[in-house]
Amino acid sequence: MTVAVDDWAAKVRAGDVRAISRAITTIENHSAESEELLRQLFPHTGKAYLTGVTGAPGTGKSTLVDRLAAYHRKREDRVGVIAVDPTSPYSGGAILGDRIRMQGHASDTGIFIRSMATRGFLGGLARSTAEVALLLDAAGKRQVLIETVGVGQDEIDIVRLADCVLVVLVPGLGDDIQNMKAGLMEIGDIFVLNKADREGADRLEEQLHAMLSLVMPRDGWHPPVLRTVATENRGVEELASTVEKFRKHFESSGQRRQKHIELWQNRLIEMLESRLLEKVLGGKEGEARLRALAAEVAERRKDPFTAVSEILKGAKSDL
C-alpha cells in the first residue's frame, strides 16, 4: 500500500486531475489513506497563496472567483478553486452551488475546481477544506481560491485558513451594514463592492468606510474597498493587484509567519480532537455504546460526568 501511495503522491504533485480528485474524495471520507498521502505531500506544500472569498448568497462570489481564476490563468499561474457549500445541519442535504459557469475552464488543465459539501459525524468541514488546500498546494497550484458563504462559525473557520480574505457585498440586497456580522467586518482584508453598477452603491460604500474607520488596522493595513462588476469583468484586475499588494505588505511585516503558526496551532487542536474521538468512539460499537449512555443520562439514571469517565476508562488501552 505504501508503494501505491508513493505513486499516488507523485501523480498529485504532477497535477494529475484524476489523482487529485480521488485524493479529495479520500479526504472527505476521512480515510486512513488520506493521512498517509498528505504526510508524504506535506513537505512540498507552503508555496500556494490562499485567497478566501466570502459573502452572502446572491453577492456574485462565484462569478468573481471565476474571473479571478481567469486572471491568474492568463499569467500562467496554476489555480485551484474550492467552493464550500455546507450541508444544512438539519436536512442533511447538500446545497450545491451552480458550478456550470465554470465550464468555460473545462478544457484547461492548469485549473482545478471542486465543490465540497460533506460534513461528517466526527469531522468538520473546515478540516477537510484545509486538507484539500494542502493537496492543491502540493499539486503545484500557486493560487488557491476558497469560496464560502459567509455566515456561520464554520465558514469563518474556513476563511481563517486564507492568507487574504475578500468580503463581498452588493448594494440593495438588504444586507445593510448594520446587519452584517461583526465577525465578517473583522476578518476582511479587502472589501469588494460587487454589482457596483446597481443603485445604492455609493451609499453602501459610504457605510462601509464609516464602519471600517472603527476597525483597528492590522500592522498598518487599512482594508480598502474596491468596486467590481464581475459579470462584465470590471475591476477584477485592480482587485487582483490589491491582493498582491496585501501579500507583499504582510510578507515584509513578518505577520504571515505569525498567522501561520497560529493557524497550525488551531489545526493541531482540531486534528487531536478528531483523532481522540475516533479512537474513543469510532466504529459501530462505539456509537451504540454512546447512544446507550446518552439514554441513561437523559433519564437521569447516570450523570454525564460519570458517563464520560466510563467511556474514557474503556478506551484508555487503545490510545
Place this chain on the structure above:
Amino acid sequence: MTVAVDDWAAKVRAGDVRAISRAITTIENHSAESEELLRQLFPHTGKAYLTGVTGAPGTGKSTLVDRLAAYHRKREDRVGVIAVDPTSPYSGGAILGDRIRMQGHASDTGIFIRSMATRGFLGGLARSTAEVALLLDAAGKRQVLIETVGVGQDEIDIVRLADCVLVVLVPGLGDDIQNMKAGLMEIGDIFVLNKADREGADRLEEQLHAMLSLVMPRDGWHPPVLRTVATENRGVEELASTVEKFRKHFESSGQRRQKHIELWQNRLIEMLESRLLEKVLGGKEGEARLRALAAEVAERRKDPFTAVSEILKGAKSDL
C-alpha cells in the same frame, strides 16, 4: 472540599442567588469544582422547560424574553434567563447586550438573569450554556429562557438545547426571507413576527407561510406564525400558550425523550472532546509545547500528523 460543595449544592437547590452566580462563574471558567457541583445537582434536574429565543439583532428578542419572563412570574413559575452574547472570535471583546431593562425584575427573587459571553481557549459557549441551564433547572427554575443571536453554528448549537425554539423576525429589517439562514427555518418550532405594528408585517407573514409550507412538519406539528408587539405586551400571552401547546404536543408524541437522548449524545461527545484536550494540552506547559510544534509545522520541518502523534504519545500515560 466535598463538604463545601455539598453545602454549595444545597444552596443552589434552595435558589440562593449568590450561590447560583458563583456557580455560573465557576462553569464559565471550566474549573474542576463546577464538575463536582453539577454532578451533585444532576439528579435534581430534568424538570425545567427550556425555551430558546433566537433572531437577528434588532428584532426585539430581549424585550420579548422580558415579557415572557413576566408572564411566567405572574403564574408563580420561577424563571431563569440566559442571554448569550458570543464574544467575537477576533476582537476577544464581549458584546454584552443591554440588560438594564431587566431591572424591572431586580427585586424579584423568583427570577434569575445572567448574560454569558465567554468563549474559552478549549471550551465552547454551547457547553457553558448547557451547564448553566442544568444549574438553573436544579435551582428550581421551571421556565428557562435562553436568548441568542441567531446566526452562527455556535448559536444553532445553543438553541438545539431548548425544548422549544422561537425564531423572531421583524418587518422591514432587511431580513427578507430569502436571506434567512435555512438552518433557522428548520429549527424554529414557533415563528414570532415581532414589531407587528410596523409596515410590511403582512408581506413578511405571507413569505413566512410560503417558506414554511416547504418545511416538513415534525410529528404532526406545523410551526405557527404569531404576531407580537413586545414593547406593548401585545400577543405575549398567546405566544406563551402556544409554547404550552407545543410542549403538550411533544410530550404525548414521545419525541421529547428522543430529542433528549440525541441531545445528550452530542453533549457527551463535546464533554469527551474537552476532557481529552485538557488532559493532552492542559496547563502552561501543554500550550507552550503546542506552540512550538505549530511553529515547526508552519516551517515544514515536521508534518502535522507526526506532530499530533507526538503529543498523543507524550500524554498517553495521563489519560
